Amino acid sequence: MKNTLPITQDIVLVGGGHSHALLLRSWGMNPVPGIRVTVINPGPTAPYTGMLPGYVAGHYTRDELEIDLVRLARFAGARLILGSATGIDRDNKRVQVRGLPDVAYDRLSIDVGITSEMNDLPGFAEAGHPAKPLGRFARSWDRFVATAKLDAPLACIGGGVAGIELAMAMSHRLRSEGHQPKVTVIEAETALAGSSGGARARLFEQLRLADITVIEGAKIARVTPTEVLLEDGRSVPSAFTVGAAGAKPHPWLADLGLEHEGGFLCVDRFLRSTSDPAIYAVGDCAHMVANPRPKAGVFAVRQAPALLRNLIADLTGGKPRPYRPQRSYLKLVSLGGKEALADKLGLAIQGPRVWQLKDRIDRAFMDKFADLPDMAARPLPARHALGMKEAMGDQTMCGGCGSKLGRDALREALHALPAPSRDDVMNLSGDDAAILAMDSDWQVVTTDHLRAFTNDPVTMTRIAAVHALGDIWAMGAEPQAALMQVILPRMAARQQAETLREIMTTAQDVMGAAGADIVGGHSSQGSDMTIGFSITGLRGDYPIGLDGAEPGQALILTKPIGSGTLLAGEMQGKAEGNWLSLAFAQMAQPQGKAAAILAAAGTRAMTDVTGFGLAGHLIGICEASNVAAELSLADIPLMTGAADLAQAGVRSTIWADNRAAASAIDPSDLIAAPLLFDPQTAGGLLAAVPEGNAKGAVKTLTKAGYRAAVIGRIDAGAPYIKLRS
Template identity: 55%
Template sequence: MMNLPLTRDLVLIGGGHTHALVLRMWGMNPLPGVRVTVVNPGPTAPYSGMLPGFVAGHYSRDELDIDLVRLARFAGARLIVGAADGIDRIAKTVSVPGRPPIAYDVLSIDVGITSDMPQLPGFTDHAVPAKPLGKFASCWESYLNTAQNPQVAIIGGGVAGAELAMAMAHALRDRSPKVTLLDRGTVLSALGDTAQGKMRGALKTQGVKLVENAEVVEVIEDGVLLADGQRIPSDFTIGAAGAKAHDWIAGTDLDLHDGYVTVGSDLRSNDPDIFAVGDCAHLAFDPRPKAGVYAVRQAPVLFQNLRAALSGGKLTTYKPQKDYLKLISLGAKSALAEKFGTAMQGPLLWQLKDHIDRKFMRQFDDLPAMAALKLPRTTALGMAEALGDKPMCGGCGAKVGRAALQSVLADQFGDDAAEIQAGQVISTDHLRALTNDPVAMTCIAATHALGDIWAMGAKPQAATVSLVLPRMSPALQERTLSEIMATATEVLNKTGAKVAGGHSSLGDELTIGFTITGLTDAPITLAGAKVGDAIILTKPIGSGTIMAAEMAGKAKGADVIGCLELMMQGQARASEILYDAHAMTDVTGFGLAGHLRGICDMSGTGAVLKRDEIPMMPGARSLCDAGTRSSLFADNVVGAGQIQGPSFDLLYDPQTAGGLLATVSSDSAEQMLADLKAAGYPAAIIGEITAGETIKIV
């Protein structure tokens, strides 16, 4: 299939229900030429329908969350983990703290609402807003695991507050909890008389105390103060009242209604290039309450209208339903159903709600497998073997193996960087993109290339940049180059290096490389390891496995983002701490075993690795045990030579921007390790240099 150039940028702010469904639809039917970007504060988006069940203990956190990393991969989108805080409609950019502006041609906003109450004294310091859901879910999980004599107060007696109160009372039922639901008026006033009566009965059954006509004046560390002088004891206070739009939306100068983006029946704001959906939107043409059911039903219309806006097509109309079936959790596995003023409750309704919620979430768990590459009927011999049984990994997983390089380069194969003159070293490295985000990829590629300089004990001096951009329009070329060069300049300048130029071209995929020089009085090489030295590793291993799993849709989003963050961690301070190392390298494409083999071969030594001391990235061990391997794994097994002892496949996992691997005097190892940990490195002493040539693991 022809690799068509990118010509338009679609940016989705927020991973709400509508956007999640749009991403799934996009993966099934993408619009050629569009680069999709999703901006969300975290790698997951909690599903509001299952939140009360999660709080009550009926669902796990994994069951609650939509994995946006996996969904973005399926949709071919780049995920930017960060909270958008502004839109420049003139420049057509979105601002996210800590990175260059993100350009858009068409933009959609689905950020929900917040129940934060910063104007209430003490709320910011001593309370947790029920929305956004992600932060609340994490805080509740922590409280549930530690509470001894639980006293909970919920400010806001609407349906959401009542659901949470009953869910918390149920989850804490074995600890004699005191759960109080406060409202400045009458609780559950939005429900009909029948439904309200049943809900009040359910609250009483769960032991929830109601305090109505309560004017909260302050939240303190151990309670809530009311205007009449009462103090409601609480060691976990939740704000579920006064839901409002996010403050930053007011700065967009879009037409707003009470802070919410006003949209027409096509879900478009007064700016024709900006759409808004879900709770953050106000349906001016047919106002509706804030409810997830409307967001879900907006998804097909938004999908069609985004495609139309990006391709010059005709927009369609969204028609919200007049009413909908409200299914409200009652703490235990029972629910209340209300529609058109009629209400009933019971376990069967919980089963119905559970069925509906799980069916919704299965859409994001059971993503269709992408069709395998279809080969021509007749190909050259060796085609199947060359392609392998999985897509080629990005990053160091796409490198040439150690055995092949050693065979070809012979006596030129060795240290990480070359000393071109006394006190000056040089190295070059480039990476095939393993993430669609040019900013994250630039940071990783720069950190990776700098690793060779740091491994020599040198300080970076100057760098040139080598770029291959995917085929794209001149406008997108400029946008992408701006993001890459701003990031490269920032990362390199922090190390003391200057960007001295570079080269760019267009190709099939994003590739970023750097040639870097460094200065040092005495380069640390592979050849200096001494028998008895302790072996220190400054970062955990597992990035090749995690990123291979991410490509296959098997890795957890949180593990993927954690892996990317570790790749972006610079090693400048670690290099300084390890200044007295006898031998040092950085663990990259050849894996831990291959790079340790390089030290041992050049130093004429062996080594013993302590398997239980080797740090691993979260998720890497379980993925490896389940059979996930990088496409470079087999080559690395050959390149590392024989390793004695129990099998441990992560030894051969190719790392991208991995940690420094240093051999140091056993007398100074513990102090160096302490200094590394104090500097923020997840370092460990993983073994010892031994006599002979054998590497073994114990």
């Protein structure tokens, strides 16, 4: 029996800043048994701001700026929660997350960077573009570049190094595309006040050569979509106004009840909050009381080893050690084109070689997260049973529906069962759920369980609940009651209670929204987290089964396919975090409204597409209805990234079984359609709809938020699937 060590302590990292990213990388190479690491971040990626001017200037792509937190968390064995932290319950040691259950911690670290929001400046929230957070700014900048007029004016609020870099980058990008922009930098006090004399003089010369105007000592009255109005009555024309006026803390930090300096969290020489030793803060959001330093990424990078060392010391009974920041550091300032200026100890040099140095340093930092070390898999024992290597295959077993048994093995086992002996139990005939006769209604009963494919219990629970409800919805029934089954990895009593709280809160949200009550369940501990539900549903008419399809009907699919390939790609470190984020959202989309729309359109045969893949579940309809089907490959909606991974040869562990069971498809077509056999977790509904109602049903489904499409039709003939491109 597998002997897993219990989880007894929790480290929670709020934010995916530089320090936390480096900590995760180090943790993945040398984790401490018994400590669970959780990352809370609004999105699946975290930007590296050191390359922002190069991106604005057109030297880097957006992907080159982003640290993929999904991939990094998988490497570190950490759970990633995609959400925004809003506060801390210090009495109960929980982080509050918008729209999600609170997350418990034993030690908490905050690394959320800074913002360039100027909400106190009239008009800026509506017409301005803060340089940070980077993601929103990048989208705004890309839209502007694509639509800007040749002589469009721009303004940058803030005359520090960050503002000057952005002004030169914007000017270079537009000029390189044939524009003649007029860029103005507006500074309330003295521009480049923090730079040495030599560096300041060189930067002002570069601004002059780029025809960028600098206005100093200027107070702004209002920002509009076409200009920046100054308090002295002057107007600065601007079709794109950037906010880069210094480092500003996120407002919610000042409301945590922790000591802060103007909103920046005060930390001691160990990087711990001066108010609470269980809370750490690093990067630009922290103020080092003993050794104040400017807001610069170099300090965040060097804080990472000290942060990791002290967090581990706290939770293993060790002794923390102080972090000692360097007194000076090399400032590298982009000059728009592929030139840069180096400034240290009053010495300033510039040129292409300085840019090459900066580019090399930046790329080396990002390469740490792109080229994660391959952690060796545990080899088979020298002596093992025959067939073990073949049974294990060449990849780690997938989670979700990718870990299910194959269709042929399951059918063989079910066909060996005798026919129901009770008059009120209907013969299943391959339908999604058992059908029970009631006095006035029909009741359907189903059960489904998923082995976890993410360490986040909230995401896993939401998807598992939607997945289990799929059988009820597919038969046109209304969810009634649910029993829940949970297997947790071994963990201490507090971790059990907190994890179950997250799971049960989420399960109740999903089931309650579907109209079902959770009435009980069962829990145990095991090697992997598994979440499942047994659900009943009610329907006045006889439930929709698989056997009602007729020639001439259109086939409608309500969700894109590809989740099995994406999950397998994520386990192999080949899937992008943004792909996984979109896939999780699509898997978590309930299908109750879709089922009602399809039933209203006259559906008489319907199923949910899950472990056997689209082909396997369509074959089920064909066999039960004794019909054939035709699929249009071009019309089947795919999850973002699924086709790329499939073409690269990524397959889920059950894929081979699903393909082997697809004898009713022309073998010559199999190579061209690998995603037809991809197991789907919480997949869409597949329905045979009267042809005259199909177009209207898809329009209604799309309006309701589903990526629905007509993907083929039902034909006369023996059970068979024909493919066309």
